[in-house]
Amino acid sequence: MTTETRITAAILLITVSTIAFGGLSLLMQLVRRIPGYLDNPVRRGLWTAGHAHAGVLVLFALVxxxxxxxxxYPGPVLMLIRVLMATAPILMPLGFFLSVVRPSDTRPNRLILLVPAGGVALTAGTLLLGVGLL
Known part of the structure; x- marks a missing residue:
């Protein structure tokens, strides 16, 4: 494994602690019955999706x-794939979380566009990696 790939993997592994903290935050909102979460199905659904996508996409990127x-591939293409694979688990969850930040939000704001942007990064990164392995 090259040094660059190892550093990217290390950064992704460090983000697991933020995902765990996010899961704890969601759990505390359920246990403490915090208004704006339990009574807001849009916010609850998007935050659940954000947390799930973060965990799955970090694991996927590590693999x-x-x-x-x-x-x-030459070095610049390898770096592009590393960036794309690390970008998806950041952009997609951010889009889910930031699109309904306020407890009163009943519709996602424009930051929901980070979700498809992360999807594009994921698709491009996996496509490039798959082609490179052929």
């Missing part, structure tokens, strides 16, 4: 990085 250095 994908194991294959990255097995491609014959």
């Amino acid at each position: 994908a990085l194991l294959y990255l250095d097995r491609t014959d």
